[in-house]
Amino acid sequence: MDYTPRKLMAMIKAGFKDEALRSQTIWLCSSCYSCTVMCPAQIKITDVMYSLKRMAIEERIYPKRFPTPVLAKAMADIIAKNGRNSEMGVVMEMSLKTNPMGLLKMAPLGLALLGRAGWRSRISSIGTRSRTAVSSRIW
Amino acid sequence: MKTYGYYPGCSVRSTSKAYEKSLLGVFKALNLELKELKDWNCCGATAYFGVDKDMAMAVSGATWPWPNSSNSTSWWPPARGATSR
Numbered sequence: 291m292d293y294t295p296r297k298l299m300a301m302i303k304a305g306f307k308d309e310a311l312r313s314q315t316i317w318l319c320s321s322c323y324s325c326t327v328m329c330p331a332q333i334k335i336t337d338v339m340y341s342l343k344r345m346a347i348e349e350r351i352y353p354k355r356f357p358t359p360v361l362a363k364a365m366a367d368i369i370a371k372n373g374r375n376s377e378m379g380v381v382m383e384m385s386l387k388t389n390p391m392g393l394l395k396m397a398p399l400g401l402a403l404l405g406r407a408g409w410r411s412r413i414s415s416i417g418t419r420s421r422t423a424v425s426s427r428i429w
Numbered sequence: 430m431k432t433y434g435y436y437p438g439c440s441v442r443s444t445s446k447a448y449e450k451s452l453l454g455v456f457k458a459l460n461l462e463l464k465e466l467k468d469w470n471c472c473g474a475t476a477y478f479g480v481d482k483d484m485a486m487a488v489s490g491a492t493w494p495w496p497n498s499s500n501s502t503s504w505w506p507p508a509r510g511a512t513s514r
Contacts, residue, residue: 321475343479359479366480369488373470375439403444 291315295325295335302338311346317358357388435463436492438472 293301293315301310310316319339326336343362346352352359364383369375385393433456441449456463471477473488 321478340478340482344482347480362476362479365476366484369471369473369477370484373468375471377440377443 291318295319299333299335299338308351310342311349311351312353314353314356316342316346317352317356355388357384360384360387430460430462432462432464435465436469436472437465438469 291314293310293313295315298310298313298315316339319336321336321340323336326334329335343359347359347363361380361384364387365375365380368379368383385396437449441452453463470491471488472492473485477485477488
């Protein structure tokens with residue numbers, strides 16, 4: 291983490307927009323909302339982080355080769371296409387775009403997961419009829 | 430036997446398969462039936478909010494009308510993100 295959340299809030303207040311959007315901190319937030327619940331100044335930190343993420347993606351100034359923004363984008367694309375997320379699809383796209391060699395290192399874990407936890411290689415999708423119905427309503 | 434609508438969510442069908450297994454076990458032990466909602470879609474939680482807020486809200490919203498079409502009176506989502514929006 292390059293800036294602590296406390297530092298990041300101060301940076302936003304002081305107008306360091308570019309630095310804030312470029313920071314890794316916003317992409318490390320896993321949105322558990324613990325800080326939002328506990329913040330003595332009642333800053334909605336998680337929502338601020340989400341806003342910063344969206345602004346960074348919009349302006350394409352996120353840290354290069356940093357996996358999380360790629361993951362978020364890949365996930366959104368898969369959902370827009372299939373109506374559901376595919377963890378296998380997201381992880382493959384993220385790895386190929388950011389660190390393809392890392393896939394080799396992760397292969398033993400992946401294989402173990404195949405047997406135990408149940409990776410699904412097939413992309414699950416909602417029915418075509420429903421998809422059309424949902425599409426006409428939202429996407 | 431009371432029947433609940435069941436909204437599994439994407440993770441429960443993938444890396445959180447173990448969670449679904451224990452969940453179904455608990456419901457069976459409590460003599461409650463879970464009936465999977467037809468054609469449920471992504472709940473729009475977590476990473477989606479970091480990309481497109483309007484789409485994420487729309488996707489979240491689209492999960493809610495489905496339960497009405499099933500016969501059960503209430504529905505049960507194990508995916509927490511789905512309901513916190």
